[in-house]
Amino acid sequence: MPVSRRGQLPVWQQIAEELRTSINDGTLLPGSRLPTEAELTERYQVARNTARQALTALVNEGLVTPARPRGYFVRDRKPLYYRPQQEFRPRPLSPEMDIFLAEHSADGRQPAQSIEVAIVDPPRDVKKRLNLGDGELAVVRRRVRYLDGEPFHTNDSYFPLRLVQDTEIMRPEDIARGANQVLAEVGYLQVRALDEFYVRMPTPDEARRLSIGPGTPIAYHLVTGLTEEGQPVRVVLNVLPGDRHVIAFERTRVALPTQAAE
């Protein structure tokens, strides 16, 4: 086979490149099995570790996933649309999960979620955006959302404790009309939100919580909800595995048609 030990590229990269090509040109379709490590060592006449290095590279690129003891398989990415704007749209009275449900159940997939409420000293990220003083606490509603029993993403909403004490927000149950409505009822209507997306590899904790395999990055999505006066009253922290989401939103022209920047 055409691997050369004197080539510009290391042998393992040449092997990885050949496999990559097979995947891209459709020779190896999503879901199909790659050659085993043993087959590669045989075919290219290299040590097993060399073949392994090639496969490991593909795993870290997110192209391939190992499924012991059946072999390595070409990954099948089928991300679903995730619409941060959705939450500023009016909607009928319905369980808190509605949006998520409406977005995804159309596919015939079974949505589910777990809710957990805690009073915490929030992470620095959140503290800063909520303008919390030292030692000031927050309530967090932590959710993991599932699709067909598989974890899909996490959604942790933080509220300053002093604003939501003794409201429904403190109870680990679905809030039929939405937590934002509860906030509005106690005088903190949100009229603006700031969205930030960080793209990075998951921490081991995140990987565990969401069953994220190697080679799968995440979007770390922060939303800061503000009142008319610009007071932050809510920070949401979402972790969206890249292989399961497409983040989508829509924009409309805000200004007169005098100028349109590229």
Place this chain on the structure above:
Amino acid sequence: MPVSRRGQLPVWQQIAEELRTSINDGTLLPGSRLPTEAELTERYQVARNTARQALTALVNEGLVTPARPRGYFVRDRKPLYYRPQQEFRPRPLSPEMDIFLAEHSADGRQPAQSIEVAIVDPPRDVKKRLNLGDGELAVVRRRVRYLDGEPFHTNDSYFPLRLVQDTEIMRPEDIARGANQVLAEVGYLQVRALDEFYVRMPTPDEARRLSIGPGTPIAYHLVTGLTEEGQPVRVVLNVLPGDRHVIAFERTRVALPTQAAE
């Protein structure tokens, strides 16, 4: 040292975990050097490959970067804000690069860009969003933007060839008033845009073009620009390395305060 061969976790994971902890608790600050492979094999009494596997894992998590022959170093993530909304804001007559420049030069960093124009059969992603028939061609303006001489992101704008033939868009130069304005002048004013973000590892090509090291994912940002009639006239394809960008935008309430979804 406390690595046990009979532990639940493989030795290399235990080593990785100790290093990870040192990084997170500030013992190893961003920019500082990790122990060398030789030092780790000595300290933990393991084979070099085992120490290496621990370090490689941290590299693939994006925590650490190897800088031969100086050793491994803790990475320093300093992403800049990237605001897709910016382009729908009015702005003064100025070079095409202005937005990018205004966004980033405040930091005292030197922005630059390269432009390249080509007539191509666009990728499927683009073709579909532009509603191009089979064999119908497009013009692409490919840009790489730099900051302090380092590649920062790529920005490829596609236009249906039939719409922009003989316009400035065909010329590989900065368009002072912006390509969108040119489009508007020939009758294709954009009033809406659809944004999609995919989060994934870079392809080897992307990694090369943008000098992306291992363990760094990208956001693949697609913008489809639509006219009043809903005709797509522009598709932009951005590749944003995760270690250099924070994607940010703002939302305002669109509906009456009857309902506020969480």
Place this chain on the structure above:
DNA sequence: AAGTGGTCTAGACCACCAC
């Protein structure tokens, strides 16, 4: 020139699970 990580080999034992 020395020391670093990069590559590669050859071999061993093990845990897991589909068949």
Place this chain on the structure above:
DNA sequence: TGGTGGTCTAGACCACTTA
């Protein structure tokens, strides 16, 4: 229970780049 990938060892040679 066989075959798979996961882990680990011990050693070798090389390429690079900074000091």
